[in-house]
Amino acid sequence: MKMSRRARLGDLERAIMDRLWAIDPPTPEAAMSVREIHDSLSQERDIAYTTVMTVLDRLTKKGLVTRERDGRAWRYLPQSTSEELTAHLLRDSLDHIDTSDRRAAMLHFLDSASADEIDDLKAALAELESRQA
Amino acid sequence: MKMSRRARLGDLERAIMDRLWAIDPPTPEAAMSVREIHDSLSQERDIAYTTVMTVLDRLTKKGLVTRERDGRAWRYLPQSTSEELTAHLLRDSLDHIDTSDRRAAMLHFLDSASADEIDDLKAALAELESRQA
DNA sequence: GTAGCGTTACTACGTCATGTAGTAGGGCAG
DNA sequence: CTGCCCTACTACATGACGTAGTAACGCTAC
Numbered sequence: 001m002k003m004s005r006r007a008r009l010g011d012l013e014r015a016i017m018d019r020l021w022a023i024d025p026p027t028p029e030a031a032m033s034v035r036e037i038h039d040s041l042s043q044e045r046d047i048a049y050t051t052v053m054t055v056l057d058r059l060t061k062k063g064l065v066t067r068e069r070d071g072r073a074w075r076y077l078p079q080s081t082s083e084e085l086t087a088h089l090l091r092d093s094l095d096h097i098d099t100s101d102r103r104a105a106m107l108h109f110l111d112s113a114s115a116d117e118i119d120d121l122k123a124a125l126a127e128l129e130s131r132q133a
Numbered sequence: 134m135k136m137s138r139r140a141r142l143g144d145l146e147r148a149i150m151d152r153l154w155a156i157d158p159p160t161p162e163a164a165m166s167v168r169e170i171h172d173s174l175s176q177e178r179d180i181a182y183t184t185v186m187t188v189l190d191r192l193t194k195k196g197l198v199t200r201e202r203d204g205r206a207w208r209y210l211p212q213s214t215s216e217e218l219t220a221h222l223l224r225d226s227l228d229h230i231d232t233s234d235r236r237a238a239m240l241h242f243l244d245s246a247s248a249d250e251i252d253d254l255k256a257a258l259a260e261l262e263s264r265q266a
Numbered sequence: 267g268t269a270g271c272g273t274t275a276c277t278a279c280g281t282c283a284t285g286t287a288g289t290a291g292g293g294c295a296g
Numbered sequence: 297c298t299g300c301c302c303t304a305c306t307a308c309a310t311g312a313c314g315t316a317g318t319a320a321c322g323c324t325a326c
Contacts, residue, residue, distance in 0.1 A: 008141070008283090009229075010283075010284050010285070011284090011285085012284075012285060012286090013284075013285095014229060033302095034302080034303090035301085035302085047285095047286080047287095048286070048287050048288085049287090049301095049302090050286085050287055050288070050289095050303095051285070051286050051287060053302085053303075053304090054284095054285085054286075054287080055284085055285080055286090057303095057304090058283090058284080071293090071294085071302090072292085072293065072294085072301080072302050072303070073301085073302060073303080074302090074303080081234075081237075082230055082231070082234055082238070083230065083234050083237040083238035083240075083241050084238075084241050086226060086227065086229070086230045086234075086235075086238035086241075086242070087238050087239075087241035087242035087244075087245060089225075089226035090223060090226045090227070090238070090239075090242040091242060091245055091246075092222075092226075093219060093222035093223045093225075093226055094219065094223070094250065096142075096147060096219070097215055097216070097219045098215070099249065101214075101215055101216050101219075102219075102249075102250065102253045103253040103256055103257055104214075104216040105215070105216035105217075105219035105220050105223070106220075106223075106253055106254050106257035107216075107257040107260055107261065108216050108217050108219075108220035109219070109220035109223040109224060109257075110257055110258065110261050111220075111261070112220060112224055113224075116232065116235075117227065117235065118258070118261075120235045120236040120239055121239050121254075121258070122258065123236055124236055124239035124240040124242075124243055125243065125251070125254070125255065125258075127240055128240065128243045128244070128251075141312095143312075143313050143314075144313090144314085145313075145314060145315090146313075146314095166273095167273075167274090168272085168273085180314095180315080180316095181315070181316050181317085182272095182273090182316090183274095183315085183316055183317070183318095184314070184315050184316060186273085186274075186275090187313095187314085187315075187316080188313085188314080188315090190274095190275090191312090191313080204273090204322095204323090205272080205273050205274070205321085205322065205323085206272085206273060206274080207273090207274080
């Protein structure tokens, strides 16, 4: 089952992924149980344990998280990094535009980008080139 | 009514926007009627006239198209360009990542980008800078 | 003037994604 | 053996989107 085309996340899904992405380092031993994730979310909002379970189940089916048994319980880890998902979203955003308009789209995007974002982009481009050299 | 945060489009919505974006130049005189859009879509797929109307109505409410009366009928024009929408999608994609991870995300994205895309990006960056100089 | 035809306005229904959560049942600790 | 914890399954609400029917109204051609 490969990563679905639609990697868009709802708010709760994202909140849960944020907990998983915060695991550092993301080794199997550090995988989080539903309870841990629920406890973490509970500090900020009122949410049922089973709701967290359901969403984690859906995230698993979408291929965004992996899980392993730990006794009766499951322990969850993110399947990919936050950066990879963002990269995917960027990719998807470009999938529908005509190549002839792509440059104009990028220029529009850059117009709306912050100086920091542009710096990051330049740095990433530079790194890409240095690796290819 | 400002542009909604979620500018994501469904397949039919996109097909209709494609018709409108194809209007060149997009002057009020060139605005398309529902019938014209329906005729165009009908060449490729079986679709009811009222379906096209409904979707155009929704696109109007979303602020993605504008319309003006022409007798009893409405004539539609895109509110913004395809490039602007794409730029918006790119923008949204970056809205949820930590700034500390943004550069890594961009690098991932560039890894998956085609040479053409990277060229367009560099060109856009160069243009941005030349304008600021 | 009247019968169509074209056009809109309104309503409606199916599906899918997502948020939300209850209940049943099984296994483990005490 | 009894309660607690965890899962599996089911369920329902909402919103977005695809899809389209029906009512109603005005213009046009006879």
